[in-house]
Amino acid sequence: MxxxxxxxxxxxxxxxxxxxxxxxxxxxxxxxxxxxxxxxxxxxxxxxxNDVARQLRAGQSRSIGLIVLDIGNPFFSSLARAAEDAAAEGGNAVVLGNSGHDPQRELHYIDLFEEQRVQGVLISPTGDIGKRLAALAGRGTKVVLVDSPAGTGEFSSVSVDDTSGGYLATKHLLDLGRRHIAFVAGPQHFHQVRDRLAGAAQAVAEVAGATLEVLQAGDLTVLAGRSVGDELVSRDRAALPDGLFCANDLLALGVMQSVTMLHTLRIPKDMALVGYDDIDFAASAVVALTSIRQPTALIGRTAVELLAEQLEDPEAKPRSVVFRPELVVRASTAG
The missing domain is CATH 1.10.260 (434 Repressor (Amino-terminal Domain))
Structure with a gap:
């Protein structure tokens, strides 16, 4: 029929x-x-x-493309939900693409969204794809960088000062008297990881006798954190850090799982632990996790608002919004 x-x-x-x-x-x-x-x-x-046909004739849809690095990370799922809510208030819908840290998959979503004539693309890029995004914008699709600063000022962007966040986390450990700090880093081609490490290094440099060790995790997941935790518990006590700062909460929760399951180290007595993002699971962990909170919902909503500004006034200059993170202290450092 x-x-x-x-x-x-x-x-x-x-x-x-x-x-x-x-x-x-x-x-x-x-x-x-x-x-x-x-x-x-x-x-x-x-x-x-047939709204699709109408949109094609008009040359634009009521959809907004959102490309995130890892929808399995609660940080990005919360961000996406906030963007979706903000878009709905304007009668629009968010179409989600998960790059999974894969540059080719990311480019596929960009191509797909352009073919669908979305109003704009909100993107947390896997790396330097400025030329591809510039080409997209040059053909009329607005672009907003999410959780990523716009270094050239070519696009509107919303991000968090991750250097400040890394400094806050590490200074907190140093203020507790911890002197042998380790930073659990995910892949360092992500600017977020590099910036958080830079903040940690800055804090350590301010305290005489403090040291900073970098422990490289293969990914930014719980499983990668458990691998780091397994390596730590196999060390001699004298070689252990007394303060641990992880590049995100998933890594910190993985480290915590490894340490608590083997019952060899006590958090925070033997090793104080700080994460980053303050995802919902942080407060309900076996040992409630101290974390650096990002205003996740505000990031998602602001991204949609920045896109709306560009759509309402195509001649408007791109705008960069940078939020400051905050330290949330829980039992993993203040037990």
Whole structure:
């Protein structure tokens, strides 16, 4: 059974196809009596407008493309939910793409969203894809960088001062009297990891006798954190750090799982532990996790607002919004 067409509605209502189109798109142009007759026909026939075709004719949809690094990370799922809520308030929808840290998959989503003529693309890039994004913007699709500063000022962006966050986390450990600090780093091609390490190094440099060791994790996941934890518990006590700062909460929770399951180290007595992001699981961990809180929902909402600014005024200069993180102290450092 074929779907009811706009021609079917016009025939049923005894009007021209253009009149039905005006009722759907410009109802004020149609007399009330005629408009009522067309609406009755739409209801009786069960007509559903082909919004995709309309959007293609107009050259734009009511969708916004959002590409995140890892939807399995609660930070990005919370960010996406906030962006979706903000977009819905403007009558728009968010279409989500998960790059999974894969540059080729990221490019696929960019191509796909451009083909779908989305209003704009919000993206947490895997690396330096400025040329591809510039080409996208040059053809009329607005771009907003999310959780990533716009170094060139070419695009609007919303991010967090991760250097400040790394400094806050490490200074907290140093203020507790910890002197042998280790930073659990994920892949350092991510600027977030590099910036958090830079902040940690800055804090350590300010305290005489403090040292900073970098422990390289293969990923930014719980499993990667457990691998680091397994390595730590195999060390001699004298070689252990007394303060541990992880590049995100997932790594910190993995380290905590390894340490607590083997019952060889006590958090925080033997080793104080700090994460980053303050995801929902941080507060409910076996040992409630001290973390650096990012305003996740505000980041997602601001990204949509920055896109709206660009759409309302195509000549508006790109704007960069940088939020400051905050330290949330829990039992993993203050037990």
């Amino acid at each position: 074929r779907a009811t067409s706009i021609k079917d509605v016009a025939s049923h209502a005894g009007v021209a196809v253009g009149t039905v189109s005006n009722v759907l798109n410009y109802p004020d142009r149609v007399a009330a009596k005629t408009r009522g007759r067309v609406l009755n026909s739409i209801a009786e026939l069960g007509f559903v407008r």
